[in-house]
Amino acid sequence: MYDTLTRQLQPIKPRNGKVVHIYCCGPTVYRDAHVGNLRTFLLSDLVRRALTMSGFESLLIQNITDVGHMSEDFEEDKILAQSRREKRDPFAIARDYEARFHDDLALLNISPADSYPRASECIPMMLGHIEKLFELGYAYRGDDTSVYFDSQKFNSYGELSGNRLDALKPGHRYEFTEGGAKRFHADWALWKAAGNRSEMIWDTPWGRGFPGWHIECSAMSLHYLNGHVDLHIGGIDLRFPHHENERAQSNPVTGDEAVDLWLHGEHLLFEGRKMSKSAGNVVLLRDVMARGFDPLAIRFCFMENRYRSQMDLSWASIAAGQSVIRRWREKYQEWCAVPQELTVAAQSEIVKIHGNVAEDLDTPRALIALREVEKSNSLSFGEKRAIWESLDSLFGLDLLKPPQEVELPAGAEELISARARARSEKNFIESDKLRDQLAALGVQVRDTRVVRMGSLQLSLRQRIGYPFHALLQFLVR
RNA sequence: GGUGGAGUGGCCGAGAGGCGAGGCUCGGGACUGCAAAUCCCGCUACACGGGUUCAAAUCCCGUCUCCACCUCCA
Numbered sequence: 001m002y003d004t005l006t007r008q009l010q011p012i013k014p015r016n017g018k019v020v021h022i023y024c025c026g027p028t029v030y031r032d033a034h035v036g037n038l039r040t041f042l043l044s045d046l047v048r049r050a051l052t053m054s055g056f057e058s059l060l061i062q063n064i065t066d067v068g069h070m071s072e073d074f075e076e077d078k079i080l081a082q083s084r085r086e087k088r089d090p091f092a093i094a095r096d097y098e099a100r101f102h103d104d105l106a107l108l109n110i111s112p113a114d115s116y117p118r119a120s121e122c123i124p125m126m127l128g129h130i131e132k133l134f135e136l137g138y139a140y141r142g143d144d145t146s147v148y149f150d151s152q153k154f155n156s157y158g159e160l161s162g163n164r165l166d167a168l169k170p171g172h173r174y175e176f177t178e179g180g181a182k183r184f185h186a187d188w189a190l191w192k193a194a195g196n197r198s199e200m201i202w203d204t205p206w207g208r209g210f211p212g213w214h215i216e217c218s219a220m221s222l223h224y225l226n227g228h229v230d231l232h233i234g235g236i237d238l239r240f241p242h243h244e245n246e247r248a249q250s251n252p253v254t255g256d257e258a259v260d261l262w263l264h265g266e267h268l269l270f271e272g273r274k275m276s277k278s279a280g281n282v283v284l285l286r287d288v289m290a291r292g293f294d295p296l297a298i299r300f301c302f303m304e305n306r307y308r309s310q311m312d313l314s315w316a317s318i319a320a321g322q323s324v325i326r327r328w329r330e331k332y333q334e335w336c337a338v339p340q341e342l343t344v345a346a347q348s349e350i351v352k353i354h355g356n357v358a359e360d361l362d363t364p365r366a367l368i369a370l371r372e373v374e375k376s377n378s379l380s381f382g383e384k385r386a387i388w389e390s391l392d393s394l395f396g397l398d399l400l401k402p403p404q405e406v407e408l409p410a411g412a413e414e415l416i417s418a419r420a421r422a423r424s425e426k427n428f429i430e431s432d433k434l435r436d437q438l439a440a441l442g443v444q445v446r447d448t449r450v451v452r453m454g455s456l457q458l459s460l461r462q463r464i465g466y467p468f469h470a471l472l473q474f475l476v477r
Numbered sequence: 478g479g480u481g482g483a484g485u486g487g488c489c490g491a492g493a494g495g496c497g498a499g500g501c502u503c504g505g506g507a508c509u510g511c512a513a514a515u516c517c518c519g520c521u522a523c524a525c526g527g528g529u530u531c532a533a534a535u536c537c538c539g540u541c542u543c544c545a546c547c548u549c550c551a
Binding site: 168267 | 481482483489490491498499500502509511513543544545546549551
């Protein structure tokens with residue numbers, strides 16, 4: 001995978017034992033995740049599936065930020081601000097959005113992390129981490145009794161993001177809220193004094209307060225992953241300042257590079273602009289579903305683009321993705337008429353696609369290969385079936401899913417048989433009328449019998465070697 | 478202003494010196510009473526201006542445009 005720190009491809013490997021330790025920055029649960037956020041969470045899922053494919057075990061920790069993430073004005077915690085807007089308890093809000101976050105992940109077939117520690121429940125380990133930074137001389141108390149990180153003390157500050165400490169200009173927003181409390185403008189708060197804040201605050205040796213945004217990831221990643229992170233995942237916008245600061249906080253404590261490989265997912269644009277509240281183009285997964293799309297159409301769209309390219313999503317591209325996965329599912333059902341055949345040719349396709357995925361998660365190329373399998377004239381149905389079955393868990397697109405069985409609305413059954421009767425009597429005026437009535441009930445009728453023959457005849461010519469019962473089964477379909 | 482990335486047909490997108498990916502849409506055809514679906518065929522593109530080369534979407538120089546990051550962000 002492409003490592004942000006060394007700016008080149010690096011192998012993923014477990015440092016201790018055989019389990020790859022992964023940390024992925026999770027959501028701040030003050031609002032619904034939009035599909036852009038979900039793109040990053042999909043990245044960690046794809047990495048895990050690729051690791052499983054390659055025979056590795058992995059342990060994934062993803063934090064839930066329910067405290068300490070300051071909002072735009074740097075005056076109020078994001079959760080508390082939302083709590084004020086919704087006039088509800090801040091933790092109740094956090095729990096609600098957290099549950100909705102999990103719902104969204106499930107809809108996208110993003111397999112759950114092994115653990116989702118909440119920042120608010122990890123305060124002691126953050127305090128312990130800050131304590132160590134004090135002992136090592138990286139932390140100091142400001143005039144406002146907050147605790148700050150001494151950025152100049154950390155020699156390689158800026159290596160991850162490409163910023164240089166002396167080039168970072170004092171930010172006016174920081175100056176606004178933190179006055180002269182910090183020794184240096186690039187320093188940041190590890191622990192913030194409560195001030196006049198009365199909710200979501202904790203008692204500490206340095207007084208009552210709440211954690212800075214970055215400390216949770218340092219403390220929680222090292223705690224839950226036993227002191228070392230093999231792979232750290234997050235959105236590209238977290239590269240600076242969040243991950244730069246996290247690295248500065250973590251490395252002194254571990255006495256080493258705390259993270260072996262920094263993986264960043266690029267941003268999602270929607271119809272040409274970065275998805276954001278201010279651009280007014282925020283799309284939630286439920287918006288996609290409200291338009292009748294399978295949520296996995298989004299997963300498909302994401303996989304059609306390399307994770308480290310900006311990608312532009314649009315309703316048209318979601319529709320295109322949807323029609324491809326629908327066709328693939330239908331094709332698979334056809335291929336299932338014959339037994340699967342894991343031949344040498346099929347295996348070499350599978351190996352090729354594994355290779356695409358293992359090479360810096362080249363899912364676009366892997367999907368191209370899947371299309372080639374679909375269209376191939378040299379692969380048999382049984383081989384295609386074997387390939388689909390072997391790769392389904394790698395892609396997570398539910399390609400083996402049969403068309404949904406749904407209850408027909410009341411009266412539909414009668415209309416369908418009446419229509420069949422009318423058609424057999426060549427009373428097409430009547431049969432079309434009945435079709436319209438069915439359409440009004442939401443039932444779409446397709447007359448498929450003759451249609452299948454066209455492609456079937458072609459397939460039979462190719463499949464002449466199959467046992468007779470398999471052919472018969474296919475004809476019956 | 479600084480840094481990074483990108484401009485490919487109606488749309489989305491791969492390719493990174495030499496046989497014009499693929500998908501979606503659209504058009505034509507086969508099939509069908511019709512429709513839908515499916516299958517077949519078609520739509521010949523690489524921002525602009527120079528240059529290098531036998532050969533450039535691909536390399537070089539310049540220009541334009543867009544996007545992102547530069548202390549809210551996935």
